[in-house]
Amino acid sequence: LSAFVNEMEKKHPFRCAISPMVKAMFEGAAAYMSFPLRLVLANLWLFGPLLTFVLPKASPYGEAFLSTTFAFTMSGGSLTPNVIPDEAYVVCNLRPSEHQNAEESLKVLKKIADKYDLEFEVMYARNASACAKLDGEEFAYLMKCIRECYPDAGGLPYLMTGGTDCRQFEVLSDSCLRFCPIKMNAQQLSAMHAANENIGIPELATSVKFYKYFIKNHK
Structure with a gap:
């Protein structure tokens, strides 16, 4: 179980991509940036792959803009301090991205859980909320x-x-x-x-x- 958590935390298995809303945000922000960043954000057709590689490593916010994010929020095992538990568990909270919905993100999670022979249960799932229209x-x-x-x-x-x-x-x-x-x-x-x-x-x-x-x- 700890090896599963370690792999999730170290390798971040979810796909990074610039969604239409994030693209609009970056392009809008370009006007307020100094020259180097303005050049990058105004030319996502060229620098998009660089951003998807660098941002998740540079900032948790950058990671949240570009991919499904997760956090292990609960764990449990033995009910007493001097007894080795028969079983243990962790709860992983996912925030699905626009381009990798709840079903696809859960498949990624389950594949890694299966690798460590862990039981996998979905408590609740829904996709990300729809984005507002920018042309309305x-x-x-x-x-x-x-x-x-x-x-x-x-x-x-x-x-x-x-x-x-x-x-x-x-x-x-x-x-x-x-x-x-x-x-x-x-x-x-x-x-x-x-x-x-x-x-x-x-x-x-x-x-x-x-x-x-x-x-x-x-x-």
């Missing part, structure tokens, strides 16, 4: 509101790598937008769903102004 009036209106309320900020598409309740609204709209109008620093980002989770009071006030503008000016 909904996205255009959101960008307009960002420009009005945050004139010093740029707006561009972004792949939401965490799970949200937005998936519950996909039956109502094919353009569900995930956006939070709160400026955050590195410490606040790292503290999300963790110890000392916080946002600044001035940023909270500004976000209220954004929502008021968004609601009042929507036609």
Whole structure:
């Protein structure tokens, strides 16, 4: 079991690729970058393979943008400290990518589990939420509101790598937008769903102004 976990952590078996949403994000970000990065992001036809190789190794965020990600969140064995267990288990939480859905990602996981003669059970599975349309009036209106309320900020598409309740609204709209109008620093980002989770009071006030503008000016 530990050998299985070790192989998963060291080799990262899931396929990296630049999805249409990530492509739009990179190309949009190019305008805000200095020359070397701008050159790379604006020419994905040439530098795409380099990015898919380097980014997963450079940053967990880069890995999440390009492939299915996973985390071992639970483990168990003996119920007492002085008894060797008859069996042990780990729970692996997957976040399927757009290009390697839940079924395909689970096949990769099962293949490695079979290699170590481990039993494999799927507790729950669903594919990644659908991406919002970038050519619709909904996205255009959101960008307009960002420009009005945050004139010093740029707006561009972004792949939401965490799970949200937005998936519950996909039956109502094919353009569900995930956006939070709160400026955050590195410490606040790292503290999300963790110890000392916080946002600044001035940023909270500004976000209220954004929502008021968004609601009042929507036609």
